[in-house]
Amino acid sequence: MTRPDASAPARTWRKPPFIANPWLRYGLWLVLVVYLVWALGTLPFNWERISEGLPRAARIFGGGFPPSFERGGLLLTGFKESFQIAILATLLGVALSIPFAVMAARNVAPLPVYLFGRAVIIVSRSFHPVIVAILFVAAVGFGPLAGILTLTLYSIGFVGKLLAEEIEEIDWGQVEAMKATGAGYFAILIYAVFPQILPRQVGLSMYQLDSNLRASAVVGIVGAGGIGGTLMNAFGRYDYDFAFAILLTIIAVILISEGISGWVRKKIW
Amino acid sequence: MLEISNLVKRYGHDEAVLKGLDLTVEGNSVVAIVGASGAGKSTMLRCINRLVEPTSGSIKLNGNELVKLRGAALRRARRKIGMVFQGFNLIDRLTVMENVLAGRLGYVSLYQAISRRYPPADIERAFSLMERVGIAHYANKRADELSGGERQRVGVVRALMQEPEVLLADEPTASLDPRTSEQIMILLQSLASELSLPVLINIHNVSQAKTYTERIVGLRHGKMIFDGAPSDFNQDALDAIYGGIEAPEEEVAEVPPTAEGVSHDQA
Numbered sequence: 001m002t003r004p005d006a007s008a009p010a011r012t013w014r015k016p017p018f019i020a021n022p023w024l025r026y027g028l029w030l031v032l033v034v035y036l037v038w039a040l041g042t043l044p045f046n047w048e049r050i051s052e053g054l055p056r057a058a059r060i061f062g063g064g065f066p067p068s069f070e071r072g073g074l075l076l077t078g079f080k081e082s083f084q085i086a087i088l089a090t091l092l093g094v095a096l097s098i099p100f101a102v103m104a105a106r107n108v109a110p111l112p113v114y115l116f117g118r119a120v121i122i123v124s125r126s127f128h129p130v131i132v133a134i135l136f137v138a139a140v141g142f143g144p145l146a147g148i149l150t151l152t153l154y155s156i157g158f159v160g161k162l163l164a165e166e167i168e169e170i171d172w173g174q175v176e177a178m179k180a181t182g183a184g185y186f187a188i189l190i191y192a193v194f195p196q197i198l199p200r201q202v203g204l205s206m207y208q209l210d211s212n213l214r215a216s217a218v219v220g221i222v223g224a225g226g227i228g229g230t231l232m233n234a235f236g237r238y239d240y241d242f243a244f245a246i247l248l249t250i251i252a253v254i255l256i257s258e259g260i261s262g263w264v265r266k267k268i269w
Numbered sequence: 270m271l272e273i274s275n276l277v278k279r280y281g282h283d284e285a286v287l288k289g290l291d292l293t294v295e296g297n298s299v300v301a302i303v304g305a306s307g308a309g310k311s312t313m314l315r316c317i318n319r320l321v322e323p324t325s326g327s328i329k330l331n332g333n334e335l336v337k338l339r340g341a342a343l344r345r346a347r348r349k350i351g352m353v354f355q356g357f358n359l360i361d362r363l364t365v366m367e368n369v370l371a372g373r374l375g376y377v378s379l380y381q382a383i384s385r386r387y388p389p390a391d392i393e394r395a396f397s398l399m400e401r402v403g404i405a406h407y408a409n410k411r412a413d414e415l416s417g418g419e420r421q422r423v424g425v426v427r428a429l430m431q432e433p434e435v436l437l438a439d440e441p442t443a444s445l446d447p448r449t450s451e452q453i454m455i456l457l458q459s460l461a462s463e464l465s466l467p468v469l470i471n472i473h474n475v476s477q478a479k480t481y482t483e484r485i486v487g488l489r490h491g492k493m494i495f496d497g498a499p500s501d502f503n504q505d506a507l508d509a510i511y512g513g514i515e516a517p518e519e520e521v522a523e524v525p526p527t528a529e530g531v532s533h534d535q536a
Contacts, residue, residue: 171358173354173356173358174358174359174360174361176320176354176358177352177354177358177359177360177371177424177427178360178371178374179320179347180318180320180347180350180351180352180428181347181348181371181372181373181374181375181427181430181431182344182345182346182347182348182374182375182376182431183344183371183374183375183382184344184374184379186379187374187379187382188374190379190382190383191360191363191367191371191374191382192360195360195361195362195363196360196361196362198362
């Protein structure tokens, strides 16, 4: 170690800026400020209506306390239907996502099949479940069938995409080994591909069940059955205390299902 | 008998990896293929079972032309060509028995493969081969629980389950420690004579090649530049194959293979 030289000025260091060009750096800030002023200035906020609404919101919240579990039967029926929808849709969606994932994986599917598989997954992922639910309610009518179809499609899109990416990253050596034995295409899939993606598949299914349970409450609002419908009715009848009871139960159920699925996924990994 | 003639392989528009290779392997001889990385050893082996498509040339196994085969005919031909890999390429999450039985996938129906209902003869063959290499007690263990040497034995048994007419080994010992790799070389050597099976072994370790094989083929830049008995493989041949390329210092492991290897062979 050398002694610090008292005569030399202390050396300083500053972290180099993320964007080196100062014009660009300050220009971006300016653009952001201009945008915010423009957006807030031109979007039609009706301040009068908002100030009227605040006491109304307070009244709704006030009416919600204490939450009432008096109509527990209705609550139970709604949740039972939501669970049925979520579990059925998960089973269907996960089962169907496997063939679509295989089709959408470039390393195991020929180009035309790959494009078809990708297209199916992209289409089923491009709309939020609520929009899909509106379409299915229009097509098959109010009730749980619309919910099941919606969430099945949603599951195919999500699980199919992630599974396809998983297939594209498998250890190709195992596939080569099975090819070398003279195995056919499907035997290779079953022996060399599926065992490699199995843990991921189970983890995704657990996550999807969790996610479908959440989504089943939302799609119920547009008439696709389940607890969402019960919630909508409660609001419609100004039954705020019952609506709050439903909301609290949804939170509790989601917390529990998240805990369980997290635990299962950790066990499987 | 395996006859390779004028084999050419070119990836895309690059310089050819194999430039008109000729090689004939007869009977139950063990042939070592040596050469620097990139000399085309692995490509040549993979052309034989068509994991790599040859650009031109001819490969005949017992008179059957392999290069032009497609679809089911190709799969039928592959059944007769066993392959052992450097990285073992076992199905890690399946049991040892499932991995071994996978060698029969070319023979059984899809239903039998999915339900694991293999014919009793296959299961009998699996057990006797596993006993032969000393892994029968692992039948129900997951393949990824085994050590490297044990896993390569599973790989060898899987290849032998195919009732192959030729065995290809692509750097079968490169992932193993010196002592274990000696054992695998001894195993391949003795299996070749027991099953009267020609064996082609790609190998980096020249001293192992000289010790355990009957014939050495040297490749450089996609051409055969040495073909002869291990006793003829001298310093000149080594320089010709690795010349200008730094040859790794490789020796046969200090431990003599007798104790472990021989007792194992009797197992």
